[in-house]
Amino acid sequence: MIAALALVAGIVLGLVLRPTVPTWLEPYLPIAVVAALDAVFGGVRARLDGIFDAKVFVVSFISNVVVAALIVFLGDKLGVGAQLSTAVVVVLGIRIFGNAAAIRRHVFRA
Amino acid sequence: MTPKPPAAGDQLSAQLLIDLVTNTLDPGYAAAARVRGHTPPRRWSDRPALAVGCVLIGFTLVVAYSHTNRGAPEAAKVHNDLVSRVRAAQHEVQRLSAQAQQLNSALTALRDQALSGDATLSRQLDRDQLLAGxxxxxxxxxxxxxxxxxRTSASAPPRRGGPAPGDVxxxxxxxxxxxxxxxxxxxxxxxxxxxxxxxxxxxxxxxxxxxxxxxxxxxxxxxxxxxxxxxxxxxxxxxxxxxxxxxxxxxxxxxxxxxxxxxxxxxxxxxPATAPRIAHRPSRTATPLPTPTLTRTTR
Missing domain, CATH: 3.30.70.1880 (Protein of unknown function DUF881)
Incomplete structure (x- = not known):
């Protein structure tokens, strides 16, 4: 309940503030999005598994974003930014798919 | 990470991939559950942390969405602006060429009036003008x-002076x-x-x-x-x-x-009348006229 409300609050906040993303932050936006989706699916799955932990949820989200951004930043400096960005998206994408499948098993028992 | 017997070389990388695909849930959840046991104590920080996390996630998603979509209307605006400028220029050309033709016909009428005495000259002028278009x-x-x-994707009926077909x-x-x-x-x-x-x-x-x-x-x-x-x-x-x-x-x-x-x-x-800008007739006093020579140009 709180999670849904907070999610809506975040969306409304984003819509109201409409912050302009600085140029240097732009390459990290897709990674942040994928990390956010991963955190959401992971959280829902953990909740269904009965092992949800708010601290883990928040820390994993923030650390995922930071680490992914760091990897891409490093890659950018070394000239492999695009490839590393793809790697991050692939890894997090696989996790999202796996978690979505687990959620599906929980919800539909199939 | 998940406790695994240390494997060497290829086995390790294969294990990594298997881990990646099978253990999709963040291992932190399992670790935390193990630590606190079966009866999870409710901490005071749980709700605020959850709320903060969700706000962050929602904010991130919306910012990414609005950032991605903000660029599109800009591009469309520039495109529409260019299209309208081209259209305006085309209308201007049409207007001006219509005006030129009108002025030309007025000129012809005036000249006919002036040349009304000289039938031969008038006739020759008419003929030359007709041949010159x-x-x-x-x-x-x-x-x-x-x-x-x-074409299957014909978006607009083609018309003269209209938009040229795009990249087809x-x-x-x-x-x-x-x-x-x-x-x-x-x-x-x-x-x-x-x-x-x-x-x-x-x-x-x-x-x-x-x-x-x-x-x-x-x-x-x-x-x-x-x-x-x-x-x-x-x-x-x-x-x-x-x-x-x-x-x-x-x-x-x-x-x-x-x-x-x-x-x-x-x-x-x-x-529309086009006056020659470079070429001009030789002065009447100059004699003799240069005899035209055949120059064969190779292509």
Whole structure:
């Protein structure tokens, strides 16, 4: 309940503030999005598994974003930014798919 | 990470991939559950942490969404702006050329008035102007229509002076229009227009991008080529020409439209007057006139 409300609050906040993303932050936006989706699916799955932990949820989200951004930043400096960005998206994408499948098993028992 | 017996080399990397695909849940959840045991104590920080995390996630998603979509209207705006500027320029050209033709006809009328005494001069002037395409021409003739085969993604009906077809490759090019025009001249046409653009001795039929340009005016399919001359002779000669048979074949193979009909009365517009800027006639006192020499230019 709180999670849904907070999610809506975040969306409304984003819509109201409409912050302009600085140029240097732009390459990290897709990674942040994928990390956010991963955190959401992971959280829902953990909740269904009965092992949800708010601290883990928040820390994993923030650390995922930071680490992914760091990897891409490093890659950018070394000239492999695009490839590393793809790697991050692939890894997090696989996790999202796996978690979505687990959620599906929980919800539909199939 | 998940406790695993240390494996070496290939086994390790394979294990990594298997881990990646099978253990999709963040291992932190399992670890935390193990630590706190079966009866999870409710910490005071749980709710705020969850709320903060969710707010962050929602915020991130919306920022990414609005950032991605903010660029699109900008691009569309620039595009629309360019389109409207091109349209405005085209209208201006049409207006100005109409004005030029109007002024030209007024000039002709005035000059006729001034030359009313000298019938020979007046007649010669009329003839020269007609041949140079400076006045509208009326007479029997032949009308040839070349049409691009219908495209499946035809967004807008093509029209003269309208938007040139975009990046779609067209079958008909300037070469086709030119070959028909040249064939009509060869068959005895005395005045020709392409999509209501009158051809003059200095007219050029060119190709820019995908648009056919006749005297710098873009023309699009269907290309209507009107030629004034002896209609029967024109039709007979044109029908038996290599050009006509080529386009008849193409019409069967590629689906282009090709059609020519005799008309008892065709009206060709005048070309907007273009004064020569570089060339000028030799001064009358200068004698003798240089004899024209045949210079063969190789292409």
């Amino acid at each position: 400076q006045t509208a021409a009326v007479g029997p003739g032949l009308q040839v229509v070349l049409t691009e085969p219908p 490759a067209t079958i008909l090019t300037d070469r086709d229009v030119r070959s028909v025009v040249n064939e009509l001249w060869a068959d005895g046409a005395e005045a020709i227009s392409v999509n209501d653009v009158r051809l003059t001795p200095t007219s050029a039929i060119r190709f820019a991008g995908n648009a056919v340009l006749v005297d710098f005016a873009p023309v699009t399919t269907p290309f209507t080529i009107r030629a004034i001359g002896n209609a029967d002779v024109l039709a007979t000669n044109f029908a038996s020409s290599a050009v006509a048979s080529r386009y008849k074949t193409l019409a069967g193979a590629d689906g282009i439209g090709f059609d020519f009909t005799e008309h008892a009365k065709l009206t060709l517009p005048a070309s």
